[in-house]
Amino acid sequence: MHYERWISYRYLVSGKGHFLSFLNFISIAGVAIGVMALIVVTGVMTGFGNNLREKIIGTTPHVMIEKENGINGYADLAQTVAGIEGVKAVSPYIQGSVFIEDSGHAVGVAVRGIDPKTESRITKVDQYLVKGRLADLQEGSVLIGSEMARYFGFSLGDAITLITPGAGLSGQGWRHQVKVAGIFTTGMVDYDGNLVIVSLTTAQKIFDFPAARVTGIGVKLDEPTAAKDMKKNIYAKIGYGFLVRTWVDINRNLFEALFLEKWGLFIILTLMVLIASFNIISTLIVTVTSKVHDIGVLKSMGASKRSIRRIFIQQGVFIGVLGMVWGVMSGVAVSYILRTYIRVPEEIYSIKHVPVELQLSDMAVIVAAALLITYLSTIYPASRAASLEPVEALRYE
Numbered sequence: 001m002h003y004e005r006w007i008s009y010r011y012l013v014s015g016k017g018h019f020l021s022f023l024n025f026i027s028i029a030g031v032a033i034g035v036m037a038l039i040v041v042t043g044v045m046t047g048f049g050n051n052l053r054e055k056i057i058g059t060t061p062h063v064m065i066e067k068e069n070g071i072n073g074y075a076d077l078a079q080t081v082a083g084i085e086g087v088k089a090v091s092p093y094i095q096g097s098v099f100i101e102d103s104g105h106a107v108g109v110a111v112r113g114i115d116p117k118t119e120s121r122i123t124k125v126d127q128y129l130v131k132g133r134l135a136d137l138q139e140g141s142v143l144i145g146s147e148m149a150r151y152f153g154f155s156l157g158d159a160i161t162l163i164t165p166g167a168g169l170s171g172q173g174w175r176h177q178v179k180v181a182g183i184f185t186t187g188m189v190d191y192d193g194n195l196v197i198v199s200l201t202t203a204q205k206i207f208d209f210p211a212a213r214v215t216g217i218g219v220k221l222d223e224p225t226a227a228k229d230m231k232k233n234i235y236a237k238i239g240y241g242f243l244v245r246t247w248v249d250i251n252r253n254l255f256e257a258l259f260l261e262k263w264g265l266f267i268i269l270t271l272m273v274l275i276a277s278f279n280i281i282s283t284l285i286v287t288v289t290s291k292v293h294d295i296g297v298l299k300s301m302g303a304s305k306r307s308i309r310r311i312f313i314q315q316g317v318f319i320g321v322l323g324m325v326w327g328v329m330s331g332v333a334v335s336y337i338l339r340t341y342i343r344v345p346e347e348i349y350s351i352k353h354v355p356v357e358l359q360l361s362d363m364a365v366i367v368a369a370a371l372l373i374t375y376l377s378t379i380y381p382a383s384r385a386a387s388l389e390p391v392e393a394l395r396y397e
Contacts, residue, residue: 007311023283024319030276031323031370032330038269038366039331039358044338045262046362047355052188052258056251058124059186061091061218062227063234064250066243070213077238078217084237086230088222089121092214094203098196099163101175102152106163109148111196113203113214122220125184125197131156132182139201141181145192149183156180162196164206176206187351266365273370276323277377280316284381288312305386312382313375320374324367332358 071077078090094113099106116137120126126134130146137143142162144154154160162176178198186192204211221230227246234244248255298308338354 005314020283020287023279023286027276027279027283027319028323028326030279031273031320031374032326034269034273034276035324035327035366035370036330036334037272038266038369039328039363040334040338040356041265041269042262042362042366043331043335043356043358044354045258045265046359047339047357049255049258049262050357051351051355053255055186055188057224057247058128059188059191060247060250061093061122062221062224062247063219063230064216064245065219065234065238066216066245067241068243070209070215071217071242072210072213074212074214074217080238081217081219081234084230084233086222086226086233087219089118089220091115091118091122091218092200093119093216093218094200094207094209095215096164096203096207098206100148100152100196101161101163109194109196111162111198111203111206113198113200113206115200119218122218128184128186129182130185132180134182136181137197137199138181139199139205140178141199141202142178143182143184143197144180145195146183146185147189147193148196149180151193154180154183156183162206176202178202270369270373273373277373280319280374280377281381283319284312284316284378285384287315288381288385309382309386312385313378316374316378316382317371320371323374324370327370328363328367 065071065077065081074092078092081087082090092115094111096111096113097108098111100109114125114137116134120134125143129143132143134143142160144160149155158180160178160180162178164174164176184192184197198206200214201211203209204213219230219234221227224247227248231244231246235242335356335358339356340353342354343352344354
């Protein structure tokens with residue numbers, strides 16, 4: 001072991017009256033707590049963000065192709081889009097708004113008409129059903145969210161009146177009687193409380209659409225993260241007469257808010273590590289003050305200023321590395337406890353435990369930030385130690 005590193009290690013593990021050892025322990029603990037807090041918080045934020053993204057992808061196609069007045073002859077367009085490389089499946093849909101009438105009151109809700117045979121290829125509606133089956137969705141029946149069922153007191157087989165502003169086909173008028181064929185729970189209140197799913201033929205009757213017209217085509221991709229590039233490929237294939245939106249476009253504000261919140265907390269918690277660095281500065285200054293005689297002896301024996309500076313820089317780096325290691329181990333342990341044993345309200349989040357997800361990229365940034373702050377905190381005390389002259393250091397010894 002190089003003598004500089006050996007002296008740094010000795011200064012770290014021993015001190016006169018154990019006072020310096022106590023200061024070293026406090027400095028290590030400060031860095032460890034800061035790193036642990038950063039790992040846990042970023043892991044929780046990442047977990048909740050990924051959980052939300054999975055729910056959005058599960059209820060919304062990766063890409064939606066629409067036209068202002070609907071798409072006529074959608075079968076040909078669907079076949080064209082399905083042939084694009086990277087497209088996994090396609091399914092038509094009809095989107096609109098209606099009112100649900102109950103006890104003389106009307107409440108506005110969103111209606112989505114789907115093809116039960118192909119919808120499960122692009123969304124997870126069938127997996128979200130807690131009562132009923134997707135195959136039970138026939139003409140004249142609906143699937144409703146669990147929040148809507150709870151609010152209105154609906155259950156399987158109950159009749160629901162849907163009201164549309166225009167007249168229906170075949171003179172049926174603007175009231176449509178349907179029955180509840182299933183109840184779903186996505187974990188997102190907006191969907192569970194405001195979405196009604198009907199069959200494609202039922203939606204065509206409700207909104208007075210011809211049999212060959214739909215609102216849009218839903219597309220599922222092999223890689224959801226490649227939606228931006230696939231959007232360009234789809235435009236190149238079908239032209240710019242259509243509106244192509246991805247799941248990222250629709251939820252951009254939400255994900256940008258989550259991103260800013262995550263990194264805002266990262267910056268705030270990094271201040272904990274910065275505060276811990278002041279402990280390192282204080283520890284090294286005390287060490288330099290108590291080791292003036294040692295510094296004088298080393299210099300009188302020919303040690304250069306660079307060597308003296310390196311001794312105290314390495315001591316500070318040792319403190320940072322030990323704090324970082326303990327912080328990472330503690331952060332991973334706390335994250336495991338949160339993910340395994342700490343329960344959250346399942347009726348609100350649709351998950352049983354805190355969704356902590358640790359990413360190597362986030363942990364690498366945290367470790368790099370901690371080591372950088374630690375290194376910068378050693379520069380001033382080490383420079384002061386290196387600037388001591390041997391005569392001045394030994395004068396009063």
